[in-house]
Amino acid sequence: MDSNDVEEEEFGFSRNYFLAKELCGSGKKSMRKLSEINITDEQVLREAYANIEPKHEKEIKDLVNSYKKSYSEWVFVLRCGFGLLMYGFGSKKALLEDFASTALTDYSVIVINGYLQSINLKQVAVTLAELLWDQLKLQRKSTLGNHAKDQQPLHTRSMDDLISFLDGPHLEDDECFVCVLVNNIDGPGLRDSETQQYLARIAACSHIRMVASIDHVNAPLLWDKKMVHTQFNWYWYHTPTYAPYKVEGMFFPLILTHNGNTQTVKTASIVLQSLTPNAQSVFKVLADHQLAHPDEEGMPFNNLYTICREGFLVSSQITLNAHLTEFKDHELVKTRRNSDGEDCLYIPLTSEALKKLVQEISQ
C-alpha cells in the first residue's frame, strides 16, 4: 500500500471519529429519524426478506456457470501445491461446494463454515487425520505398520501431533491429499490470530490442500508474509458471483427491525447447542430466574453460583466463570448493577424471545 493510502486511511479514521462526535453532540434538528420510516412488522419483513425477488437470475447463473470451465485449471493449481483463494462480491459457498463435488471427487473433502460463530479446529484436525488415515489405508497397506499399533488414537493426540501426522512423509506420491474447503476463512469463527495460525499450519501440511473464500475487503490483514507466502501459498482467483449471502448473513440482525428477537433467538440457540450440556443448564438457570422475575435487574453472581452448585452443574466458581465468559463472548449474557450496587447477570432478550430460546434448547 502506498504511504498516501495509509495516511488517507488514518485521516479517514480520525475524520470519522470527529464527524460522529459532532453529530452526536450537536443533535441537529435536520436529522431525520429512522422511526419516520414506516417500518413493516418484523414478521412480514422477514417473510419478504426470505422471498426477495432475485435480480439478474439468468446472468448470475451464466456467470457462475462460466467458472466451470476454470475447474480443471483450479484442480491443476491445487495439485501443483498451491492453496486456492476465491474473492469477489457474492456468496461463493455454492460455487466452491459445486467445484469440490464435481472436480475433486478423487480426494476427500472437508468443508469448514467460517461464517459460524464457533469452530473447533482440533476436531477439524482430528477428522482430517482420520480421512487421511483412510486414504493411506486404501493406498498402501504397508505404511500402516509405522503408525497403526504403536501410536495412540487420533482423537486423543495433541494438535502438534495431528499436524505432524498430516505433514508426514507417508507416501512418495504427492498426490495423496485431503482437501479443506473453508467458506469465509475471514469469517467471525476463524478471525482470531491463533486460529489463523493453526489454519496456516494445517494448510502447509504436505497431505493437505486448501480451498478458501474471503468476502471482507480487509481479509489479507489476517495474515503475515510467512503465512501468505510459505504456508497458505495462495493462488488468488477473482470470482464474483453476485449470489446472495443467504447463510453468511444469517447472523446479522436486520437493520430495519425494532428488535432482532427472532434472529437473536436463532443465533443464541446455535451457539448454546454447540456448548456442553452443563453450560446449557447454567444458562437455563439464569433464563428461568429472569422469566420468573421479569422486573428485576438480573441475577447476582453468588445466587447463580449457589443454585448451580446445588444442582451439581459446577464444582467451583472458576468453572462457572468459564461458562459465563463463553456466554459473554457470544453476547448471550450481560451484566448491570441493581439498586444495591450489586453486579447482576441478565440475558439481553425479551421474555418472549427467552421463552422461545429455552424451548429450543430443551428439545
Added chain:
Amino acid sequence: MALEADPSSSPSIPTVESNLQPFFVLHKASQPRKSTIKARRKIDLSPKNSGSSTEEYNDSLRLETFQILWSNTESIIKDVMKNLNAKVFDEIDKWVHVSFDEIRDCRKLGFTSATRPYPILNSASIAAAGACSQIFTALLFTKNMEFVDDILTFADLGVYLRSHGCYVANLTSLDFSAKSGVGGCLKTLLRQFLMVDVDAPDMSILASWFTEQENCENPLVVIIDDVERCCGSVLADFIIMLREWAIKIPIILILGVATTFDALRSILCSRACSYLSVCEFTLGTPAERMDAVIDAVLLKNCESFSIGKQVSTFLRNYFLRHDGTLTLFFRALRIAMARHIYAEPLSFILRKLVGEEGAKGFDAESTLLRENLLKRALDLPSLKSRCFQPSASYADWDCGLSELKKLRRLWSSTVMCLYEVGKYRKMTLLDSYCEMLKPELCNAGGSDHMPLAKDNTMSSYNHQLHGCPQKECYVVRILQTVRDLPSVELSKLLNRWEMLTRGITEIHEKVKELQSQTTFEENRPKRNPAEASKRPTVRNHINEKTDKNTINKKVAAFLQCIIRQYIHPIENVPYNEIVFFDDVDKLETALIGDPRRRIQADLLESHKFLKCSCCGKNGGVLVPSMHDTSIMYSLAQEHGDLINLHEWFHSFKAVVSQPVPQAKKRLRQSPSPKKRKRSKEPQTKSDASIQAEFCRAVTELQITGLIRMLWNILQIQSGNAFTCRNLW
C-alpha cells in the same frame, strides 16, 4: 465434469443442516489415487471435448512438467542459499565447537552432582565454572527485516550443525509467547531433543537425558530464529533458567537478529543480558541473495522456463517498492510456472530442455504429442511472423529448439558480462536482466558513436539495427563505464568475463583475445621511470593515454558487438512462447489479489461482470434493475463518511421504485400476459419488499466490510442510525 452415478462415491449435497455445522465431510476420496502419467478420471467440462484420453494425458503431462521444472528450480534455489551461507555456517560451527570445548574444560562434575534432579549453581560452583556460568550466544544478524526470507536459512543452519555432530533444536518466536510461557518453549525443546511429548516439561528431564546417554560428548545448540518477535519476559526467564542449569546442561544459543545488537538489550532485562557471552555473525543482504538467485535460476539455468520483460519488471518493482522478500519472488516464479504450463500447450517441451538430453527424445512420446505439436506450432506467433512453417518431422523441432537453447545461452552470457560492468555502477543483476529484455536495447547497440561492421554469422534472426535513442540508456552507460575503467580494473573485468564465458566458445574466444592484448600491453617493456621523469614530455603522456584508450575502446567495441549479436527482443526469437511467460496481469492477479479494489469494482461496475443489457446503458445512472447492493454502494459513494440510514433508505427506495422505461417498452411489444405482469411489478413493489431488499443490501455491505455500523451512535441518537464506511 460428468459424474458417474456411483452411490458409494457420489458427493453428498450440502443441506440446510450442513450449513449450520461448523464443519462436515463433503465426500470421501472415490478411489485410491495413482501416481502421475496414469489413467485417471478426467474433469470433462467442455462439451466439445471428444478425446478425453488426450485431455487426461495432457493433464498428467502438465503436472509432470511442473513437478520436474519446479523441483529443479527449487533445488537450485536451495543450493544457492546454502552456498551463500556456507561461509557463515562454517564459522558458526567452529565457534560452537570451540565454545563447547571451553565449557567441557571447566565443567568437571562428579556422578552424584550430575545426576541430582536440580540445578547446581552457587557462588562456589560459579567460581569453579568461571566462564561456563555464562551462556555462549551467537547473534546472527540477518540484515533483513523480512523474517520470512530467513526461515530456510535457520532450518539449514540446524541441518548443518546436526551434520557436524551437534544436537540442535530450532525454536521460533511462537514458542516464546506470553500465553505459553517458559513451559511452552521447554516443551518444544524437549520435543526436539528427546523426540517425545512431555506433559509436565522440566529441565531435569533434559539434564538426565544429557548426562545419562553419553550425549554430553556433543554440543547442545538452541536456535531461536527471530528474537525480536519473542516475548521479552519469557525469553529472559528462559535465559535465566538456562543459566541456572548452565553447568549441568551447557546449552549454546544462536539468536537471529534482524536489526542491531541493541535489539537484544531492548527486549531483555539487564540481568538476562549479563548472562550472555556474545559473539556476532552476519548473513548476506537480501539484494546479494536476489542477485545470486537471478544468476542461478534465470541466467545459468536459462535454457528452461523464463520470465519476460513485463513480468520481470513487475517483480523488480514489487520487490523494491512493496514486498521486499525473496520468498514472494519464489512464489511468483512458481505461480508463473504453473500458469505458463497450464496455458501453453507446448510447455511440456520445457522438461526436455531442462534435461541433459536436450531437445531430443520426442519420438519416445505418444502420438498424441504429434497432434498437439503441429496444431499449436501453426499458431506460434514467433514462427508466423517469420513465415516459417515447421514440417511434421521432429528433426525440424530438434533443430529449432537447439537453436533456441544456443541463443539463450549466448544471451545469458552477454547479460552476465554486462552485469560485471554494471557492478562498477552499483547496478543489481535484476536491473541488468530487466534492461536487457527491453526491445529498445537493440537500438541502443547502435547508439554508440563507433559503428561496427556487422557480423552476420549469428544474425539470422537479427533485425535491422537502426535509430539512435535520444536518452542515455543502460547500454550507453555501460559502454561509457568500460571506456573509463583504469587498466587494472579492465584486466580484472576481462578475467571475470573469461571465467563466466567458459563453455560459450563464441564469446570466450574473443574475451581471451582481448585478455592477451591487455597482457601484452601490460608486459610491454616500459621505460625506466627515472628516465621518464627526467624527460617528461607531453608526447609521452599522450601516448600512454592513447594506449589505454585503445584497449578500452576495443573492449567497449567487443561489448557492443556481443550486445548487437546476442541481445534480441524475445518476441523475435522462434519458439520463445514455449520458454517465456510474460502475462503480467494474470501473475499479478494470482499473486496479490487486491480484494479491496476488486470488490469495490464488482459493486460499482456490476453490469460489466453480469453482462446484462439493462444496467450499463445509462452512463452510470442508477436504475432499479441493478443489483440491490450495487445500488446501495453507489448511493453510499454520494454521501460522506457517515450516512444517515433514513436518507439512505429513501434514496434507495426512490431508485428501486422508479418505473423501468425498458420494461414499459417491452410491455407494449410483448402481448404475453406473463411478461406484462412481471414488468409491472417494480411499480407495485410493496414497502415490505423494499425494506427487505434494503436490509439485505446493508447486511451484504457489512459482510464485505465496506460499511460498519456504529452502534454507540445508534443508541445515543435513539432512532437516528449512522453508517460508517471503510472500517473493519
